[in-house]
Amino acid sequence: MSDQDLIASDIEAYLRQHEHKTLLRFITCGSVDDGKSTLIGRLLYDAKMLFEDQLAAIEADSKKWGTQGGEIDFALLVDGLAAEREQGITIDVAYRYFSTDRRKFIVADTPGHEQYTRNMVTGASTADAAIILIDARKGVLTQTRRHSYLVSLIGIRHVVLAINKMDLVDYSQATFDAIVADYRRFAVQVGLHDVTAIPLSALQGDNMLQHSARTPWYQGPTLMGWLESVEVDSARLQRAGMRLPVQWVNRPNLDFRGFCGRLASGRITPGDRVRIQPSGRESNVARIVTADGDLPFAVAGDSITVTLTDEVDVSRGDVISSAEDPPEVADQFEATVVWMAEEPLYPGRAYLMKIGTRTVNATVTEPKYRVNVNTLEHLAAKQLALNEIGDVKLALDRQIAFDPYLSNREMGGFILIDRQTNATVGAGMLRFALRRAHNIHLQHLDVNKEARASQKGQRPCVVWFTGLSGAGKSTIANIVEKKLHAAGVHTYLLDGDNVRHGLNKDLGFTEADRVENIRRVAEVARLMVDAGLIVLTAFISPFRAERQMARGRVAEGEFIEVHVDTPLEVAEARDVKGLYKKARRGELKNFTGIDSPYEAPESPELRVNTAQSSAEEAADSVVARLRELGLIG
Amino acid sequence: MNRTHLQRLEAEGIQILREVVAECERPVMLYSIGKDSAVMLHLARKAFYPSPPPFPLLHVDTTWKFRAMYEMRARMAQELGMELLVWQNPEAVAQGINPFDHGSQVHTDVWKTQGLKQALDHYRFDAAFGGARRDEEKSRAKERIFSFRTTQHRWDPKSQRPELWNLYNARKRQGESIRVFPISNWTELDVWQYIHREGIPIVPLYLAAERPVVVRNGTLLMVDDDRFRLHPGEQPMLKKVRFRTLGCYPLSGAVESEADTLPAVIQEMLLARTSERQGRMIDFDQAASMEKKKQEGYF
Numbered sequence: 001m002s003d004q005d006l007i008a009s010d011i012e013a014y015l016r017q018h019e020h021k022t023l024l025r026f027i028t029c030g031s032v033d034d035g036k037s038t039l040i041g042r043l044l045y046d047a048k049m050l051f052e053d054q055l056a057a058i059e060a061d062s063k064k065w066g067t068q069g070g071e072i073d074f075a076l077l078v079d080g081l082a083a084e085r086e087q088g089i090t091i092d093v094a095y096r097y098f099s100t101d102r103r104k105f106i107v108a109d110t111p112g113h114e115q116y117t118r119n120m121v122t123g124a125s126t127a128d129a130a131i132i133l134i135d136a137r138k139g140v141l142t143q144t145r146r147h148s149y150l151v152s153l154i155g156i157r158h159v160v161l162a163i164n165k166m167d168l169v170d171y172s173q174a175t176f177d178a179i180v181a182d183y184r185r186f187a188v189q190v191g192l193h194d195v196t197a198i199p200l201s202a203l204q205g206d207n208m209l210q211h212s213a214r215t216p217w218y219q220g221p222t223l224m225g226w227l228e229s230v231e232v233d234s235a236r237l238q239r240a241g242m243r244l245p246v247q248w249v250n251r252p253n254l255d256f257r258g259f260c261g262r263l264a265s266g267r268i269t270p271g272d273r274v275r276i277q278p279s280g281r282e283s284n285v286a287r288i289v290t291a292d293g294d295l296p297f298a299v300a301g302d303s304i305t306v307t308l309t310d311e312v313d314v315s316r317g318d319v320i321s322s323a324e325d326p327p328e329v330a331d332q333f334e335a336t337v338v339w340m341a342e343e344p345l346y347p348g349r350a351y352l353m354k355i356g357t358r359t360v361n362a363t364v365t366e367p368k369y370r371v372n373v374n375t376l377e378h379l380a381a382k383q384l385a386l387n388e389i390g391d392v393k394l395a396l397d398r399q400i401a402f403d404p405y406l407s408n409r410e411m412g413g414f415i416l417i418d419r420q421t422n423a424t425v426g427a428g429m430l431r432f433a434l435r436r437a438h439n440i441h442l443q444h445l446d447v448n449k450e451a452r453a454s455q456k457g458q459r460p461c462v463v464w465f466t467g468l469s470g471a472g473k474s475t476i477a478n479i480v481e482k483k484l485h486a487a488g489v490h491t492y493l494l495d496g497d498n499v500r501h502g503l504n505k506d507l508g509f510t511e512a513d514r515v516e517n518i519r520r521v522a523e524v525a526r527l528m529v530d531a532g533l534i535v536l537t538a539f540i541s542p543f544r545a546e547r548q549m550a551r552g553r554v555a556e557g558e559f560i561e562v563h564v565d566t567p568l569e570v571a572e573a574r575d576v577k578g579l580y581k582k583a584r585r586g587e588l589k590n591f592t593g594i595d596s597p598y599e600a601p602e603s604p605e606l607r608v609n610t611a612q613s614s615a616e617e618a619a620d621s622v623v624a625r626l627r628e629l630g631l632i633g
Numbered sequence: 634m635n636r637t638h639l640q641r642l643e644a645e646g647i648q649i650l651r652e653v654v655a656e657c658e659r660p661v662m663l664y665s666i667g668k669d670s671a672v673m674l675h676l677a678r679k680a681f682y683p684s685p686p687p688f689p690l691l692h693v694d695t696t697w698k699f700r701a702m703y704e705m706r707a708r709m710a711q712e713l714g715m716e717l718l719v720w721q722n723p724e725a726v727a728q729g730i731n732p733f734d735h736g737s738q739v740h741t742d743v744w745k746t747q748g749l750k751q752a753l754d755h756y757r758f759d760a761a762f763g764g765a766r767r768d769e770e771k772s773r774a775k776e777r778i779f780s781f782r783t784t785q786h787r788w789d790p791k792s793q794r795p796e797l798w799n800l801y802n803a804r805k806r807q808g809e810s811i812r813v814f815p816i817s818n819w820t821e822l823d824v825w826q827y828i829h830r831e832g833i834p835i836v837p838l839y840l841a842a843e844r845p846v847v848v849r850n851g852t853l854l855m856v857d858d859d860r861f862r863l864h865p866g867e868q869p870m871l872k873k874v875r876f877r878t879l880g881c882y883p884l885s886g887a888v889e890s891e892a893d894t895l896p897a898v899i900q901e902m903l904l905a906r907t908s909e910r911q912g913r914m915i916d917f918d919q920a921a922s923m924e925k926k927k928q929e930g931y932f
Binding site: 004007008011012014015018019020021022023092093094095096097099103104106118119121122125126232234235238247248250251252256258260261262289290291292299301302303305316340352354355357409410413414415417422423424427633 | 634635636637638639640641642643644645647648651652654655678679680681682683684767768774775793794795796797798799800802804805806817818820822823826829830896897899900903904
């Protein structure tokens with residue numbers, strides 16, 4: 001009895017049957033030209049997943065945008081955002097849902113355009129199986145090789161080679177056989193061994209649900225038949241060593257300490273001896289706790305809460321594992337990375353790495369090579385650009401528990417996160433830990449300004465306060481430093497107090513000494529910018545030439561001149577240190593504003609007036625300006 | 634042993650809920666009282682058992698929900714022992730925004746879209762769980778499970794983070810937030826089947842009963858209280874109806890139905906020929922409207 005009949009006659013029986021359906025997630029690889037959208041649309045249509053209003057909408061859409069001359073354009077079923085629809089392209093990963101009498105399916109659909117590598121890797125990362133589409137008229141193309149390589153890289157073991165548009169080659173067996181033979185040579189090369197080739201016409205429905213009378217020479221499964229019967233990897237994962245990455249520690253009261261997580265592999269039973277990695281401590285499983293009562297066991301994929309028999313220290317990021325077969329622990333790895341951001345991967349830069357439930361700092365070395373995804377050639381590379389794939393070495397700031405990606409996706413797959421934008425910039429797969437002899441020699445890394453700044457998660461610069469004595473430079477700079485510090489920014493404030501007594505104690509107040517004073521301050525500021533700091537300087541620095549010199553010591557955009565523009569009368573009236581009085585009495589020579597000129601900046605990055613606003617307000621405007629310039633987050 | 638599709642979906646939902654609690658400072662669960670919210674709440678109880686879910690519930694209220702929904706809201710808050718926050722946009726209250734005078738678009742925008750942003754800002758929540766599903770609507774098929782929002786709550790479809798494996802990137806800067814959809818991968822059938830299997834309480838309006846309705850523009854509207862403005866000559870009549878989705882009662886279309894048990898509702902749904910959102914009038918206002926609403930911050 002089919003689903004539809006059973007639904008009508010005995011809904012309770014149908015629900016019991018449907019409840020026992022398994023789930024298969026798969027990805028379709030190919031471009032619109034191969035008929036990919038048509039294929040997915042046809043699967044949804046044949047699985048009766050379309051309602052009348054959707055069909056009506058599709059029919060209307062088909063007339064407006066369709067390419068099938070008014071016939072239903074199945075491709076439009078799988079179309080998404082309005083912007084894309086207008087451009088006639090898809091730009092991302094979309095997920096579709098349907099079910100048959102035997103299984104429920106989630107399809108990841110990815111477009112065949114520039115962002116292809118990123119999108120396909122994303123869609124494939126959660127897939128159990130892949131359909132690689134080929135246009136029978138064109139055979140194995142460059143993109144077919146690329147799709148196959150990516151499917152293999154992401155570790156999908158079950159693949160259909162869907163040779164589509166057979167109607168356009170008169171259902172020729174010779175054509176089909178030639179393409180299959182051509183493809184198999186390549187598939188073995190990339191490590192795909194379980195490949196089933198099916199001759200199809202998604203448009204006409206041949207070999208989709210039923211064997212087509214037009215391909216009597218084909219004896220293999222239909223596409224739907226294959227999807228309904230292909231093994232999901234659960235059995236293999238359940239046989240693997242037990243791994244429970246701890247997500248959250250549940251402590252409702254002092255008597256209960258439950259460790260929550262989703263079992264990445266294996267099987268767990270109360271009484272099991274477990275080892276907590278990376279610490280290596282051991283204990284036994286006491287209970288597997290759920291809201292519906294304790295469980296006798298749990299298997300890979302289950303979200304569970306376990307308690308242990310001993311009071312061991314376990315926190316988020318640790319992995320509870322089988323004591324006989326624990327995961328390795330290491331802090332240096334060789335890994336394959338897929339780059340997903342516009343800004344390239346820079347060797348030496350620190351990224352956040354999220355693996356399982358652990359987030360650590362990771363530094364990437366220069367790539368060993370990058371892979372030409374079309375030819376599989378290994379090419380020399382200094383960095384990885386968007387959609388490039390390469391092998392790198394990773395150094396972490398602490399030890400983690402892991403398994404190689406090929407044996408356990410959950411324990412070996414990771415993402416890289418930019419520390420400043422928080423964007424996900426890369427995805428990677430751990431291949432193996434580096435032994436001591438292979439340790440990364442960090443001195444070989446290019447530790448430069450960028451690397452240092454990146455480790456601090458900031459953009460370095462000099463904020464150069466200039467103005468008359470008593471204008472409020474030090475006061476404002478101090479408040480700014482406090483605010484930046486509170487926001488987690490690494491700073492240093494250079495002013496008369498900490499420079500004149502040490503570095504510059506040999507200098508007096510002659511014009512030559514004042515020039516030398518500023519030259520030294522500018523050099524120190526430059527070194528500190530090189531160290532990745534945001535440097536604040538508070539010196540009268542009366543001469544334009546010296547300030548220009550200081551500006552020239554750092555890169556463009558790194559010098560922020562702040563003119564603390566307090567009128568002489570106001571500064572003199574304040575006279576905090578009594579210097580103006582001394583100067584007026586002639587006891588101080590070359591005093592700026594009295595007997596030595598102050599050359600006001602012509603176009604500072606910011607001008608603040610402390611006669612009109614408080615020091616606090618002035619400091620706020622400095623911080624706001626830095627934010628505006630993109631120097632702080 | 635093979636886990637069923639519902640077991641896999643449940644495990645995924647629980648993992649998502651826990652991940653947010655572990656990584657975010659001030660999460661909240663948006664509670665709309667509908668069936669998707671009911672499932673999400675049930676998952677939350679399972680995820681944190683024996684602790685209560687470590688976040689409050691937030692209902693962005695429009696004052697125009699069905700009375701039966703308000704009764705359910707009170708009941709759930711009491712049973713769960715969770716904090717329930719109710720937010721009514723004070724400007725909408727002051728202006729008396731309603732679907733009759735202002736139309737569905739203004740009503741929904743002011744009460745729900747603006748109200749939600751106000752509530753999130755007011756309580757400074759940095760993560761909000763929502764019960765949206767990818768199969769509901771085309772523009773949602775590409776939505777991430779962790780959907781990043783700017784400080785202005787805007788959703789930029791072009792700069793969403795790639796989501797790989799089960800690794801969710803919940804990092805954000807001060808003022809930015811994420812919307813998290815734990816039941817993204819569920820279909821309408823999955824939701825119903827799970828409610829049935831787990832015995833999850835739902836608002837009785839989902840089951841057919843005799844209710845006073847009028848027919849307007851081909852849509853059956855329930856006259857739930859005396860604020861309903863009858864057109865001249867309109868007379869409420871009793872019909873056996875149920876609702877496929879619940880929202881503001883003057884904006885929710887009913888369907889005539891005999892299905893007064895959950896299996897019967899599922900049966901009708903599976904044999905039906907119109908999709909779920911058709912009963913929800915806010916989607917009709919303009920093409921690709923859901924995508925536009927999302928960019929403006931609705932969900």
